[in-house]
Amino acid sequence: MWKVVAGLIAGSMALCAAQAQEVVPAARDGTPPITLVAADMRAGQDLSGPWHRGIDPYRDGLAGFHGGDPGLSSRRYADLDIAATERNDGGALFEQDLARGPVVTLPSSWLTEAPELRHYQGLVWYQRHFDTAKQPGKRYLLRFGAANYAAYVYVNGAKVGEHRGGFTPFTFDVTDRLRDGDNQITVGVDSQRSDADVPPPVTDWETYGGITREIRLIAVPATFIDDAWVRLERDGNIHASGRLEGAQAAGMAVKVTIAGLSVPLSARSDASGHWEASAPVPANLERWSPERPRLYDVTVAAGEDRLTDRIGFRTVAVDGDRILLNGKPIFLRGISIHEEEFGADPTRAITPAAARALLTEAKEGLNGNFVRLAHYPHSEVMTRMADRLGLLVWSEIPVYWRVAFDNPATLADARTMLAENIRRDRNRAAIILWSVGNETPVSDARNHFLRTLAGDVRRLDDTRLVTAALLSHREKRGGADTVVIDDPLIPALDVMAVNAYNGWYSDDRLADLPALRWTSAYDKPLIFSELGAGAKAGYHDPAGTHKFSEEFQAEYYRQTLKMAEKVPHLRGMSPWILKDFRSPRRQHPVYQQGWNRKGLESETGQRKQAFSVLADQYRRWAEAPPDPVE
Numbered sequence: 001m002w003k004v005v006a007g008l009i010a011g012s013m014a015l016c017a018a019q020a021q022e023v024v025p026a027a028r029d030g031t032p033p034i035t036l037v038a039a040d041m042r043a044g045q046d047l048s049g050p051w052h053r054g055i056d057p058y059r060d061g062l063a064g065f066h067g068g069d070p071g072l073s074s075r076r077y078a079d080l081d082i083a084a085t086e087r088n089d090g091g092a093l094f095e096q097d098l099a100r101g102p103v104v105t106l107p108s109s110w111l112t113e114a115p116e117l118r119h120y121q122g123l124v125w126y127q128r129h130f131d132t133a134k135q136p137g138k139r140y141l142l143r144f145g146a147a148n149y150a151a152y153v154y155v156n157g158a159k160v161g162e163h164r165g166g167f168t169p170f171t172f173d174v175t176d177r178l179r180d181g182d183n184q185i186t187v188g189v190d191s192q193r194s195d196a197d198v199p200p201p202v203t204d205w206e207t208y209g210g211i212t213r214e215i216r217l218i219a220v221p222a223t224f225i226d227d228a229w230v231r232l233e234r235d236g237n238i239h240a241s242g243r244l245e246g247a248q249a250a251g252m253a254v255k256v257t258i259a260g261l262s263v264p265l266s267a268r269s270d271a272s273g274h275w276e277a278s279a280p281v282p283a284n285l286e287r288w289s290p291e292r293p294r295l296y297d298v299t300v301a302a303g304e305d306r307l308t309d310r311i312g313f314r315t316v317a318v319d320g321d322r323i324l325l326n327g328k329p330i331f332l333r334g335i336s337i338h339e340e341e342f343g344a345d346p347t348r349a350i351t352p353a354a355a356r357a358l359l360t361e362a363k364e365g366l367n368g369n370f371v372r373l374a375h376y377p378h379s380e381v382m383t384r385m386a387d388r389l390g391l392l393v394w395s396e397i398p399v400y401w402r403v404a405f406d407n408p409a410t411l412a413d414a415r416t417m418l419a420e421n422i423r424r425d426r427n428r429a430a431i432i433l434w435s436v437g438n439e440t441p442v443s444d445a446r447n448h449f450l451r452t453l454a455g456d457v458r459r460l461d462d463t464r465l466v467t468a469a470l471l472s473h474r475e476k477r478g479g480a481d482t483v484v485i486d487d488p489l490i491p492a493l494d495v496m497a498v499n500a501y502n503g504w505y506s507d508d509r510l511a512d513l514p515a516l517r518w519t520s521a522y523d524k525p526l527i528f529s530e531l532g533a534g535a536k537a538g539y540h541d542p543a544g545t546h547k548f549s550e551e552f553q554a555e556y557y558r559q560t561l562k563m564a565e566k567v568p569h570l571r572g573m574s575p576w577i578l579k580d581f582r583s584p585r586r587q588h589p590v591y592q593q594g595w596n597r598k599g600l601e602s603e604t605g606q607r608k609q610a611f612s613v614l615a616d617q618y619r620r621w622a623e624a625p626p627d628p629v630e
């Protein structure tokens, strides 16, 4: 019976698909963005590997010295064999030649490629050649997983697009620029950020300039499935929706199949290529959870295109101050992680093995069920691995500290980043929280900025929860030292989160932490999105009084966890942080040496004493989570 109902629903849903279209911020140049959802599951030509590299500190390759286009002598993207030209014409003048420059392996950051580039912020050019045989009727899409921060992309001497934002994918249609046989691709990547950028220049992590995620050329049919989002909604239905792109995108039949489940999901796209279908959840659906991270093979077919993905189905909701996963209350036993692989000299190259190593420490080492992927969208390799291993995820964009909240261009960039992140990852069951900001100072402009982003989240994905890492303040209440959580943004959020560093950045005695009172007027779930203390692995102070000793950090964790058990509304935490990470602002010569030392492990994975303090507590909380009441 439900099959018949589902068919009727699918038909009527297709009719109203046009009204359900999302409001998407266009890129700055007004071009509609290509999403190319599940791009990593499509066949394609991998353009990672050896590329030539050359620095361009004065940006001569982007503009001439009086402005305008760069002259031929400095135009890195010119479709020209400079060595041959010089051989044939002794008078030819060039002031660069990428083809004879150093060869590097992409994806990677230039910071780790040569000592003189360790702190280089600016423009770097990359170039390579590749062969391709164009098939008639196909479209060729050039997709970058990420380039940090601004990227200028040229194929065979012509510009095909540019992108701002270091942590989200972007795709350009290069069909008209490609030729059969040899092709040249040149990319300028500028890591220099201004106060108007997201994040602004001052952060507490390393800015890995470079092309840090994979580059692929993907051939698709002339009309293709640009977006497809398949999810279990709180109303008990499986919904699927998306967009076709191309000349035949209107009125095309779309069919979604989920292997092992009988779910009739079919639709017809509307005039703008949007489609939508819905069916009641089948009785044999196994819901995704950290204990049983069940993923299904999902296929979307439309015209000549066929897309496959692996998708889990679960619901997440808030009830009063509880977080419900698949209808049951859950306590989030988490840890924060930066996108930086284990090793003495990481370059932000997140392979599946690197992602597995980090996430396995969170899940099996710490007995966790949750990770905060800080402070920007991590590689899709990480979110896919979280789906597979069974870790709930907090995903965020780098609206961090002192953003230019009153600058409309900054807001436009943040909105684009947020949309790119959500579009890329909303098929990942692991993700339960989208965060719109971290430790941002309250002001009218900031409140407007973050509320706009929270509204975007709800329009783009109403199946997950919206949060932000907030600041709190201290006051005396009834004579007691009290931490008050009353950020005016809270009404716009589902989950409030605070970063808590009492005893590290404050001069509270560690022994006094459990007595600290916490209060909020809001009946919403609370997460400690950070808490932590620094320690240099191997530095010991048996008395435990010295900051940066392993003993101090361990004691900080013991007392803070005792405190946490009494914090009203607390439904989870993601302490700061799994492992030590590069941060140019941390320059203590004895303890830090350019690393933030709040890791529970060193950069090479040596566990500090605090690691087992947290792991033991999480083992206990897995059986009996804290449930404090105010």
Ligand code: GCB
Pocket: 204, 375, 438, 439, 499, 530, 576, 596, 598
């Ligand atoms: C914070 C920031 C995080 C820093 C951390 C620290 O509150 O959100 O990015 O790295 O504190 O170590 O101070």
